[in-house]
Amino acid sequence: MTRVTLRKPTLARYRALFFRGNLSVLRLLQYERMERAALAGTVLDFGGGDRVAYVDRIPCWTAAGRTVEYRSANIDPTVQPTFLLQTGQRLPIDDASFDEILSLNTLEHVYELDETLMELCRVLKPGGRLVLSMPFMFRVHGHPDDYYRGTPSFWHRKLGSTGFEEPTIEALAWGPFSNGHCASGLPGPLKPVRRHAGLLLDILWALWRHRGDRNIVGRQDDGFLASPLGYFIESWKAPKTPDSNGA
Secondary structure, eight states, rough: EEEEEEOOOHHHHHHHHHHHTOOOOOHHHHHHHTTTOBEEEEEEEETTOOTTTTTTGGGBBBBBTOOEEEEESSOOOOOSSEEOOOOOOOOSSTTOEEEHHHEEEGGGGOOOOHHHHHHHHHHHHEEEEEEEEEEEESSSOOTOOOOOOHHHHHHHHHHTTTTTTEOOOOOOOOOHHHHHHHTTTTOOOOOOHHHHHHHHHHHHHHHHHHOOOSSSEETTTTHHHHHSSSEEEEEEEEOOTTTTOOO
């Protein structure tokens, strides 16, 4: 069973995260995790563009003392991607062009998943990193359609079969009370009050259930890890070997 990690909810994180406008819990957890992503070099944002909501955060996601050359690919011209894509066609990008590839909340909308991952592997340099995040316990949504909710085991096997190695997988969740609220869309009155009540109850529950732990590590079906809002995944393209260089 695939190994998964999770950061325990704390009052300090609650104060830092959940008073930032009207973003969803999943989106806030994704952005928090991206602040530790340490992007560097040439970066392709698959599903991004110069007008996506998070583009101004890219400097905060860049490794200290490094710079990022940001490029994007998308089927939506309104977000002004560097590369405007057509569904089912190869990426209009040369082999081994990018040091890193980023993709947030995009692959669940891609039906041709194997072909897409192989294309991302093709344009990534040997040894380059793939950074993914996608929803799991999250309602079905369009843009333009919605196909996948993969488990960690699914992503481990799928990445391994499309040219990537050793994925690390982090569950993006705050806890069972807020997960239930978020998955349902929080229908009914007093939505902000019930959202914060769930977030605070999760802190108390985690203090009791995981006393002394900062990071929770387990299998994908362990109780606290089994129903996250989403996943954050890092994987790497295999580096070149002497044989692959023709030596």
